[in-house]
Each structure stands twice: as C-alpha cells, then as structure tokens.
Amino acid sequence: MAVSIDEPVMFRDTDATGIGHYLGMLRFLERGEYALMEAIGVLNRSLLQERYHFPRVHLSVNYRHPIRFGDRLRVRTWVQRIGTTSYTLGMEVTNPAREQLCFDAEITVVVVDPETMRPVPIPEPLRAALAQHLAG
16 A cells, blocks of 8 residues: 655746756655655664664665646655565655646665674564555
C-alpha cells in the first residue's frame, strides 16, 4: 500500500525559468520517504537509539514532465523490495491538476552498523512495518 502526500512546488525547487530544477526534485523524494517512515511508525527514534544508520546507496530518477513554481504535486511512496540488509522504495510524483506523471524514482537504503559502517540485517520490527507497504 502506497503512502501519498501533497506538496507545493516552491521557488527553491525551480531554476531561473520557474521550471523544476533536478536538485529541487530530490526534496519531494525525501519528503515522500519521510511520509512512509512516519506512516509505519519508525520516526520515534527507537531504531536510531538501537544504533542503526540508514544510508541511501542508490537513487534512480526518471524525469518525464516539467514541474513549475506554484504546481501542487502528489508524492506516492511504497516498498518495492525487502532484502536481507536493504530495501528499495518506489516513488511517483504526479501533477493531479494536469493528470501527468512528472517523475518517478527508486531509492535503495541499506541498514548499517554505525561503528563499522557495514550492512546488518534489517531489524524485525522495521521489516514487518515495511512489509505492510510492499507493492504487489
């Protein structure tokens, strides 16, 4: 099940022409990831207190239609894959007013031990929470 949020395109998300700048688009992806983590209840810092880190190790973005200052976008985020030490999120950012897919993305996150920075198995509470949002 996907988690959806609506976000405005702000001036900081655009270039001098008022069209979305690729770095500004990453903000939407970060907000979508945050919304999913909030929905599954892992933002209470319990996992951080258990001493895990969650680096993003891969990002793939397909830009399909330009976004513009003042647009209101819908960000949908879901879990595409759950591995042993990593998981991959799928994301779509659409402009509902124009019924357009603006861009889509995949983000892979690895769970690591902060002292060694080596991958460790996904903690069971996180695995179970992620599984509730697994597509397919």
